[in-house]
Amino acid sequence: MKKQFVIDDEIVDVEVVDESASFVLFNFEGEEYSVNLGALQDGKMVLNMKGKNRPVILADTHYVVDGQEFVIDAPRRSRKKIKSVDHGQMKSPMPGKILKILVKVGDEVVAGTPILVMEAMKMEHTIKASKAGTVLQIHFKEGDQVAGGVELVNVK
């Protein structure tokens, strides 16, 4: 049976050859994998592959496999996320206060040019241009409080 997952924003195709309650055999990128399910409790499972025990800790779509974190989603649920395109907006990474604006409308910037300084969690963070272009709009002034994920400037 063919199955599709989105692992860390990448679509992954899997062919399940055989499976039972505690066993799966599948093909992935031209290789066959046989994995046994060991213990399962408290959101924790232990997988056994080629004799090696690998602990997996789960919560929602997050899987920490042998210490490495993966985000695994069904394809339909995450399609929108994959298609996100950069429109030249520099967004606030988190809620905070605008301390200083370092550019003005009309300025030419390159990727990495410091745009403004924000304060969040008692620390200063410099927001840099994510691409080259001209500053078209600056949506805030110094001293403004901003929410997280808000467009700060528009560069085109």
Added chain:
Amino acid sequence: MKNNSKVEVKKINKILIANRGEIALRIIQTAREMGIKTVTIFTEEERGLPHCTAGDEAFCLGAGSLKDTYLNQAKIIEIARSCGADAVHPGYGFLSEKSSFSKLVTASGLIFIGPSSESIDLMGDKKSSKIKIQELGVPSIPGYHGDNQEMSHLCKEACRLGFPVLIKASAGGGGKGMRIVNFESEFQSAFEGAKREALNSFGDDTVLLEKYITSPRHIEIQVMSDKHGNHFHLFERECSIQRRYQKIVEESPSPAVTPELRAQMTAAALKITSGINYIGAGTIELILDTDEKFYFLEMNTRLQVEHPVTEMVTGLDLVRLQILVAQGEKLPFKQEDLKQAGHAIEVRLYAEDPDNDFLPSIGTIKKIGKSTLLHTRLDCGYIDGNEVTISFDPMLAKLISWGETRDLAADKLILALNEIVFIGVKTNRDYLKRILSLSEYRQGITFTNFVKTYEDKLKPKKKTKEEIALAIAAALFSSKINGHNGNPANGEIKKSADVWSSLSGFRNI
């Protein structure tokens, strides 16, 4: 307190903890061991965090900024008095190094678990502490600590010291209001940034200049003194690995400190504590240059975030010692009884993105995880379901491992970091594992510029095909358990999430 004066021993029965998070829980733990009751405080938005309910009593500080809550001295004292506490433990940060607070606590007839307000004043100011330290014959870094704060004057002083130069907030700490200046041309913007940050963080924009040592190590000596004039050192910690001027990996012993150097450093530390008649727990921070010369950096007159590594190598409980000292008791050991056994390493788990300039992150903690290792300790102020907000420091927890050797301690800490996962918030967990695995770290090549120097080697590794295959297997089993084909959302976890959301209403009462 004079060494020969009679010290009254007064048993503490109830401690108000003027702090939050993991350090509040840490203090409660020891207080319980000593049969002492504890009182915690919290803000409206913190309801549901473990420190709100972990003690014997808890009182709400209301809502508002830190000034109205954890820094509101009058309100905290009022709570302490009305609940019948006889002592106040300030933890670290917040009011722990505010002499006005220790004075107010004492004036209210309560015991302050910490040093005298004179010691806090003396050491809290970077200028006065440097002057005192020079008097005591301990070397400090060349610098400018004068009152003339004009840009042009400071720039001239910087040129005199020779670039690179460090600009620091006089009242500062934790890297806030601090800038390295490599060239004269960069001075002005760095100066303005440092002043602005200093004003925002400490309400005081006085800065000082220091000669910047290019490849330093950060070594600190834990000290402990009682009211009977006994001064001890609890060996060193190395905390060189920092990002944004904040420590992220701390250990004891330091791989760079030889027995001879240790003897010199600890002697210098004791010269300071006996020279200023210090009382309680403190930390003498030193800068170690590549030529084995060391300089006094500052003294922290409080319990340190990284105190657990000292506890693990000495077998001592530092909070217990603080309480004994505050009660007026003699510290129950001699210097030669104290030993540094094995090796302990602490990592600080932060809600941040190490692969994007260590930008702090927020979110809901879905799962913290548990460590199954012996001699591994998690000091954590959160439980599953808690919200990480921007209101407080982004440190989530400290994870500490002890091993007979440094390699063993590091190996165990990596295993523990596989179990303490903090799912739901972007953290530096994987980044800490990368540090601990790096061969340069294993060789002890740890300077304060470690993070920058090995930036490329510390980039995330691409996941291997086998690792992805395992993740696929996990998703396949998970979807089977959940009963949906191809939908890997985990049923069991959903259930536990629901438990938290239904509990939150209850906890809000």
